[in-house]
Amino acid sequence: MPEFKRYLVTAALPYANGPVHIGHLAGCYLPADIYVRYLRARKIPVQFICGTDEHGVPITIKALQENTSPQAIVDRYHQLIRDSFAAMDISFDIFSRTSKPIHHETAAAFFKKLYDEGYFEEKETEQFYDEEKQTFLADRYIVGTCPVCGYEKAYGDQCEKCGSSLSPDELINPRSALSDTIPVKRKTKHWYMPLQRFEPWLRQWILEEHREWKANVYGQCKSWLDHGLQSRAMTRDSHWGVKVPLPNAEGKVLYVWFDAPIGYISATRELLPDSWQQWWQQEDTRLIHFIGKDNIVFHCIIFPAMLKAHGGYILPDNVPANEFLNIEGQKVSTSRNWAVWVHEYIRDFPTEQRGQDVLRYVLCANMPETKDNDFTWKDFQDRNNNELVAILGNFVNRTLVLMHKLCKGKVPPFHEHLKDERDEQLYVNLQQAKQKIEQNLEQFHFRDALTEVMNVAREGNKYLQDKAPWLLARDEAAQQANQQLIDNTIFMCLQLTANLAIFLNPFLPATARKICYLLKVVDRMLEWENAGSLKLLSVGYSLRAPELLFRKIEDAEIEKQIQKLQSGGQQPQPNISASPQPQKESSSSAKPIINFEDFDKIDLRVGTIIAAEKVQKADKLLQLTVDLGNEQRTIVSGIAQHYAPEQIIGQQVVVVANLAPRKLKGITSQGMILMAEDQQGKLHFIAPSAIISPGGKVS
Incomplete structure (x- = not known):
């Protein structure tokens, strides 16, 4: 390891606007945790820093969608995210929040120092403004077509399909995410950081001094620098975030990508109020940022430029960013619910059965270190059954079973005079494995390191099979004659099992603890200096009865997960529902093909439900009042068994607005709302993905 006295490891701050999924884990949190462990x-002294990013525009958008406050959103998801990480044994030293006063104070003071030293340019520019909502639009409030890949739902700061960083002016056909109207330009004042002033230094620091960075990180940084850096606004128009600490800055907050990385500093201050400076301001500290590839520019160019301008802070020594993890051949899509959510996974594969280690193993074995990789439930099952159960679990279980059967449940002695070449080779292979695991971990090759760990278990199985102590004990007389040979085999396998616990600990900590329990040793044995030793277990020491480390996962469990994913991930097909009893149709009962002219006769409008009540003497009917912009309509819908009236106030719907009126239970229904029916017969609203003004046309 390099000559650093301490290591400061950060993992990207997740937005507190939704749960974490397995793509998040594979991207940065699992590799960071493996490295820290x-x-x-x-x-080696190390602090592992993380927390929730609670000032991003996605949070305010989520609050608008749910008709609640940003604070309510971040409170809910901070706890859910924190609990999900804890269930997965992600061992942060602190998991803080950027909404805490200590962060606001730290970020504001950081900005003020840069301002006082003249690092900002004050500019009055024209920015997009939503006249209907009477607010300036942050980049993420503007959506349009990506000029790079043509994706029609790109944001004003980034296209989430191709990953390109954008500006709102680059979008084709930009529109407001708040009202779906076309925004106009209005003048507003902001403070810009002239990144071009740091370009010569960044070129030297990254392209010359950090050639060892991963190819994806180095390449993306070089691309940015080769295209030339520009001044970038460090403030935004908003009332949610860290307020700009200047006079006449009402309604201005720090740009989230200015304040979020400062969250690493404020969290360290919170954790170590009396000694945080040595972790951030002493050159013998190694700072490492674990992130996903979409955060490279912020952690490698913008944040280092901020630290350089401020002065007195260390710079990141490495930024090992991973690529993306797809699921069943498709990109993760939270809007389509095409994701495996960690909190749901833990319910199905509980920690009591070390379900977290199964997922940690599969994600690490398939980690997207150099390219996008794919998670499939079939691969999850195969790796569990064919590797964790059949290789690792099998070796540990066979060793303990044979120890109890052939050595009276105690660690046998090793008889040196009977040592053979196979025993010697096992020891040599163990030393080589330790060296390879170390090298891979220190180079952030976690997938290769895990392969080497599993190779130790494979070697153990092969050694045990070659020695076949059960054949030496085929009867009582044979066992008595061969006991010393049996002792040597079981001794070596037990010591190898103890070494496996040490090697596994960074990857599968719950499994390592379980092995320690079975071997009746304290966790201190897991210290790395013990790895490679054949004296980890004392001769004559009684060990616990064997227990299976992993269970086989059955086909039915996997099928259930696939169905859950597909039912949440597939776009629901519209099922027009206005009659009291919506009928379920089979896939074979397709309706006749119509011409475009027939479809063009239908007037589909976006509406907002502003009132709802049950229809008397009709268990399945609700009477809805729907705002269509220039008018309000009464619509009777057969959804009472699916939704309570109070649940759907504020819900946006798609309405067939030119349907002839129809009387139901004496009430004139003036339209029809579109619904979708899932595989369980539950009805779901067909609604726009962004908030649309009532009356908006659907085409």
């Missing part, structure tokens, strides 16, 4: 095992 390895450092701790090496007795």
Whole structure:
């Protein structure tokens, strides 16, 4: 390891506007945790810093969608995210929040120092403004077509399909995400950081001094620098965030990508109020940022430029960013619910059965270190059954079973005079494995490191099979004659099992703890300096009865997960529902093909439900009042068994607005709302993905 006295490891702050999914884990949190656990095992001082980013525009958008406050959103998701990480044994030293006063104070002071030293340019520019909502639009409030890949729902700061960084002016056909209207330009004042002033230094620091960075990180930084850096606004028009600490800055907050990385500093201050400076301001600290590839520019160019301008702070020594993890061949889509959510996974594969380690293993074995990789439930099952159960679990279980059967449940002695070449080779292979695991971990090759760990278990199975102590004990007389040979085999396998616990600890900590329990040793044995030793278990020491480390996962469990994913991930097909009893149709009962002219006769409008009540003497009917912009309509819909009236106030719907009126239970229904029916017969609203002004046309 390099000559650093301490390591400061950060993992990207997740937005507190939704749960975490397995793509998040594979992207940065699992590799960061593996690395930190390895450092701790090496007795290297390390702090593992993270927390929720609670000032992003996605949070205010979520609050608007749910008709609640941003604070309510971040409170809900901070706890859910924190609990999900804890269930997965992600071992942060602190998991803080950027909404805390200590962060606001730290970020504001950071900005003020840069301002006082003349690093900002004050500019009055024209920015997009939503006249209907009477507000300036942050980049994420503007959507349009990506000029790079043509994706029609790109944001004003980034296209989430191709990953290109954008500005709102680059979008084709920009529109407001708040009202779906075309925004206009209005003048507003903001403070810009002239990144071009730092370009020569960044070129030297990154392109010359950090050639060892991963190819995806180095390449993306070089591309940005080769295109030339520009001044970038460090403030935004909003009332949610860290207020700009200047006079006459009402309604201005710090740009989230200015304040979010400062969250690493404020969280360290919160964790270590009396010694945080040595972690951030002493050159013998190694700072490492674990992120996903979509955050490279912020952590490698913008944040280092901020730190350089401020002065007194160390710079990141490495930024090992991973690529993306797809699911069943498709990109993760939270809007389509095409994701495996961590909190739901833990319910189905509980920690009591070390379900977290199964997922940690599969994600690490398939980690997207150099390219996008794919998670499939079939691969999840195969890796569990064919590797964790059949290789690792099998070796540990066979060793303990044979120890109890052939050595009276105690660690047998090793008889040196009977040592053979196979025993010697096992020891040599163990030393080589330790070296390879270390090298891979220190180079952030976590997938290869895990392969080497599993190779130790494979070697153990092969050694046990070659020695076949059960054949030496085929009867009582044979066992008595061969006991010393049996002792040597079981001794070596037990010591190898103890070494496996040490090697596994960074990757599968719950499994490592379970092995320690079975071997009746304390967790201190897991310190890395013990790896490679054949003296980890004392001769004559009684061990616990064997227990299976992993269970086989059955086909039915996997099928259930696939169905859950597909039912949430597929776009629901419209099922027009206005009659009291919506009928379920089979896939074979398709309706006759119509011409476009027939379809063009239908007037589909976006409406908002502003009132709802049950229809008397009709269990399945609700009477809805729907705002269509220039008028309000009464619509009777057969959804009472699916939704209570109070649940749907404010719900946006798609209405067939030119349907002839029809009387139901004496009430004139003036339209029809579109619904979709899932596989369980539950009805779901067909609604726009963004908030649309009532009366908006659907085409």
